[in-house]
Amino acid sequence: MLPSREQLQQKVDAIPRPPVAIEAMWDGDTDGWYVCLTAVLKTDTGHEGNHLLLLQDGGDIRLFNGQVPPWGEAVLAQQFGEEVAAKFGVPFYFPSPKQPETDCPHWWERDQGTPCRRCGVPLLQNHDPCPWRGVCYFCHLKEEREKKESQWTAEERAGPRCHICGNPAKGKMGESHACLTCLDRYADYQCSRCGSTVRILKTEPHSEICGVCENRARVEAMSHDLKDEIRAVFANSGKIAAMRLLRERLDMGLYDARDIVHELCEGG
Incomplete structure (x- = not known):
């Protein structure tokens, strides 16, 4: 769940000294993308970030079902960031507000960045190997997609696309269009606890219950002491700490941790 303004205000009130900028940067892990909102503080040796909020609004499945852009966490980061920056009279820096990008320079590195040759997002690609050097990752994916689509027939370009990978659909999986590759790779199963349908790679192990029910089972199996400890941390230090x-x-x-904390501390 996305945090509230009250949670943000608590973090802002705890900033140890006036910031020189407010920064929003993308990051991600195996569960998907999120935006880190940070107060940039001056130090004796340079700058450091004082974490304010981590913003998420769903998993990467949004890329395949057309829910993004706009990215909800980016919209909220823009709103929150501008409010906090105005409060302190400092600049708000969000180098990639339209799409996730982890190669952007920090606020104190902004003069070192070079723009993506397609979209103009500032980049600091100082890691090797970097197969898409000169463009951001999303523009790299667009270029790869354009190369692939140039090989399709006119009928394939005009026809339905696979809801998973975007390639020309050749059949259906349930009510959704799918290509032959995804038809072969994915399968549906029904949760034995709530009855919902789950689509998953055939090679991925899974239980007979869905992820939501698995998390509820985890909560049920927790000791009372752990539940109380999580609730105490949530009350004293906020959702991210919990x-x-x-x-x-x-x-x-x-994402599982986010959902369980919501179940335990915010009434599910």
Whole structure:
């Protein structure tokens, strides 16, 4: 779930000294993309970031079902960031507000960035190997897609696309269009607990219950002491700290931790 303005205000009030900028930067892990909102502080040796919020609004499936752009976490980061920056009278810096990009320079590195040759997003691609040097990752994906689509027939370009990968559809998976490759790679199963349908790679192991029900089962299996500890951390330090504790204790993904904290501390 996305945080509230009240949670943001608590973080802003805890900034140890006036910032020189407010920064929003993309990051991600195996669970998907998120935006980190940070207060940039001056130090004796340069600059450092004081974490304010981590913003998420869903998984990467949004890329395939047309829910993004706009990215909800980016919209909220823009709103929150501008409000905090105005409060302190400092600039708000969000180098890639339209799409996720992790190769952007930080605010204190902004003069070192070079623009993506397609969209103009500033980049600091100082890692090797970087097969898409000179363009951002999303523009690289667009270029790869354009190369692939140039090989399609006119009928394939005009016809339905696979809801998973975007290639020309050759059949259906349930009510959704799918290409032959995805028809072969994916399968549906029905959750034995809630009855919902889940689509998953055939090579991926899974239980007989869906992810939502798995998380509810995890909550049910937790000790009362752990539940109380998570609720106390949530009350005193906020949602991100509670998620961090949960991930440390139970070794789970970011989205699962977010959903369980919501279930435990925000009424599910």
